[in-house]
Amino acid sequence: MAIKPISLSVSCTLTAIGQRTRLPFAMAGLLLSTQAQAFLPTLLSVVTTEELASTSQHTAPHNSTQQDAQSVQNVSAGHSSKAEQLLADWRKQVKAENLAQHTTWRRLLYFYEGQNSAFAKKKTQSLIDDPSFFLSERGRQDSGAELDAMLVALAQELTLSSTNNNQANTQANRSVLCRFPARVAWLKNVLTIDGTSLSADCPELDAWMQKLAPEQLSIMFAQEYLDNPTSAFAHTLLRIDSKASAADPNQVHHAYALNYTVGGNPADSFPVYAVKSMIGGYDSIIEIDPYPERFAKYIQDDERDAWTYQLNLTPSEVQQIIRHVWETKDLELPYYFATDNCASEILRLIDVVRPQQHLLSQLPHAVIPSDVVQLLKNENLLGSTNYTPADSTLRQAQLNEVKHQRDQLGYHNSAKQTVNEIKSAQLNPVSSMSDNKQTLLPRLIAVSDNNPIDRHPLQLGYMGFGQRGDNNYIDIGVRAGYHDTLDHPSGFPQFFDLEGAAATLRLYDQDDNSLSNRDSQSKSVVLQNVTLIRGRSFNPINSAKKGKTWGATIEATRINDGSQEDGTDHLVGSVGYETGWSWAFGTPRANTGEMPPQLCYTFLSGTAQGGRGLNKGFRVGTGINAGCRYQINNQLRAQAELQLPYWYHGNSDESDVRSHYWQPISTLGLQYDIDKKQALRINANYDWQDRVAANDDVQLSYRRYF
Known part of the structure; x- marks a missing residue:
């Protein structure tokens, strides 16, 4: 017309x-x-009856009859005047309060201006590229366009809600109230929309919410687990409690687990899996499972201690988070192991209901689960805390008790057999979960000293003053993470040793007249070390822990090459692997499942190195590394190690060049903790051969954790 x-x-x-x-x-x-x-563009102050009626027909199911559409249009015409007025009022309020740029609204759409993600997309658009997530074609780039589309859709819902129930039910699960309940809930609140005026039959959403019955949320932290490299930095998930499990945290069969993880391909090899997880080669997935089966995986299968912290969220905030999960649970987003992971997703969900706290933007680019727990503690978002020991921790507590009784009563013939039975997971199936895996049993041992809230900050900067041979130097270094065996142990698994993204710069004193001209120390500044990853997993054979003792290193490091008569130190790329045995000894803390505090170990090692300064450009070595770590007191620890590698460079016709040789090196480390964020460390090593510029190296360093 x-x-x-x-x-x-x-x-x-x-x-x-x-x-x-x-x-x-x-x-x-x-x-x-x-x-x-x-x-x-549609003027914000204008909406017509035809627009509402047309939108109503457009969103109707494809199998609607022509008579149904005509009926909707007739009824819409009768109620459009009220809807038009409401829409006009909403648009005025949106403009007056600039709600299109409101932090909560933009976070509901995955706009994150303050997100510290090295791999995040442009800040001017949503992280979501799925068109089904938006009502407006410009929604991904324009939060205002998406908001206006939502208002028009709500006006349509208001019109449809006045029709008979059969007409309303035709929109089941297609309604914006069903598709985007978190957005609608927020708009109802800020625009003061009467909830009774909007209604839709949402059987899928209703069934899902009734199944979860969310009343309370908690964050569960499973400690670091080096035997599975994808869990080396620990793991976090959300526990969704119903009224029953909130009233009694041990009733875990009334709770669900929300797990954000990588949807990797099991057929991929580990190196491929690791690289793809780091660079976003896999999509993320949200898994929602009954809590007992998910929790059992950590404390029984992996045997990792777990800490559960109740989140200080209101019931309405809990409901809103779960509504938002409904909106986003089927989206495909790239998973980044170090930046957009299980820990960052928890902060993102909380940021939706606590926009003023900007949690996600407070963390560095690399998001570590323990950093998230500490941040939530600092922001007063953690309530009650529950510690759940792993099965191996409970067996260790029994083992400690038996060994204590044996020491008190003396050795008897059955003692060795009793110890072996206690250590065996098959013969001693003690657990924190009931036999039917439905409830948690009362904890009968004291809490271990591995609460991540108590640990030192993971980043480290240090300055060291040392002497190599007759030459003085200053070392300046930084470590992005994580923890080595001499660092303050509180908050970590016992004997935990994992370092990554570390670098050391060495500045030599060139005024020293004893400086050797044939040594690369003649340069005033040298790159001493760059570590990509270095770690060791200790599972003492005389403890209740299962697993092997092993280690791995990928780094560039400065070494003394002993193949040439006039050898110099030079930077080489180095890859190493170790496998061996370890033993724990001493007296553990009473009534705990902690292992004895002292550790000795022996590794069989293999290393390959390459660099221009090496004879023939490479060397490969194998040998034995043996050492002990001693906990003197709560503030002082020492570690000594002897490395016995045998190196091979390839055959050489030159008389003064060795193609193979032993190169023993002894090291000693001692650390004193000033407090949780400061420490002093002494490092000393001696190279037991004569074809090096300097055999000894001693250094005192100040270490600052941040």
Whole structure:
């Protein structure tokens, strides 16, 4: 009807001009009258009855009959006046309060201006590229366009809610109330919309919410687990409690686990899996499982201690988080192991309901689960805390008790057999979970000293003053993470040893007249070390822990090459692997499942190195590394190690060049903790061969954790 007068006018003009120009003018008239209007922006203050009716018909199911559509249009016309007025009022409030740029609204759409992610997309658009997540075609780039589309859809819902129930039910699960309940809930609150005026039948959403019955949320922290490299930095998930499990945390069969993880391909090899997880080669997935089966994986299968912290969220905030999970649980987003992971997702969800705290933006680019727990503690978002010992921890507590009784009563013939039975997970299936894996049993041992809240900060900067041979130097270093065996142990698994992304720069004193001209120390500044990853997993054979003792290193390091008569130190790339045995000894803390505090170990090692300064450009070595770590007191620890590698460079015809040789090196480390963030460390090593520029190296360093 709207284009009829324009069509008549064009017809009259065409008669006056002539037959040859009718077609172009007719096309222009149609474009001006209909198509062009479709591309013009809709004024925020204008909405018509036809717009609402047209939108109602457009969103109706495809199998709706023509009579149904006509009925909807007739009813819509009867109620459109009220809807138009409400929509106009909403748009005025949106404009007055600039709600399109409100932090909560933009976070609901995955706009994150303050997100510290090295791999995040442009801040001017949503992280989501799935068109089904938006009502507006411009929604990904324009939060205002998406908000206006939501308002129009809500006006439509308001119109439809006044029809009979059969008409409302035709929109089941397609309604914006069903698709985007978190967005609708927020708009109802900020626009003061009467909830009873909007209704839709959402059987899928209702069944899902009834199944989860969310009343309370907690964050579960499973400690670091080096025997599974993808869990080396620990893991966090959300525990969703119903009224029953909130009232009694041991009733875990009434709770669910929300686990954000990587949807990797099990067929991929570990190196491929690791690289893809780091660079976003896999999509993330959200798993929602009964809590007992998920929790059992950590404390029984992996045998990792777990800490559960109740989140200080209101019931309405809990409901809103779960609504938002409904909106996003099927989206495909790239998973980044170090930046967008299980820990960052928990902060993102809390940020949706606590926009003023900006949790996610407070963390560095690398997001570590323990950092998240400490941040939530600092922001007063953690309530009650529960510690759940792993099965191996409970067996260790029994083992400690038996060994204590044996020491008190003396050795008897059955003692060795009793110890072996206690250590065996098959013969001693003690657990923190009931036999049916439905409830948690009361904890009968004291809490271990591995609460991540108590640990030192993971980043480290240090400055060392040392002497190598007769030459003085200063070392300046930084470590992105994590923890070595001499660092303050509280908050970590016992004997935990994992370092990554570390670098050391050495500055030599060139005024020293004893400086050797044939040594690369003649350079005033040298790169001493760059470590990509270095770690050791200790599972003492005389403890209740299962697993092997092993280690691995990938680094570039400065070494003394003993193959040439006039050898110099030079930077080489180095890859190493160790496998061996370890033993724990001493007296553990009473009534705990901690192992004895002292550790000795022996490794069989293999190393490959390459660099221009090496004879023939490479060397490979194998040998034995043996050492002990001693906990003197709570603030002082020492570690000594002897390395016995045998190196091979390849055959050489030169008489003064050795193609193979032993190169023993002894090291000693001692650390004193000033407090949780400061420490002093002494490092000393001696190279037991004569073809090096300097055999000894002693250093005192100040270490600052941040």
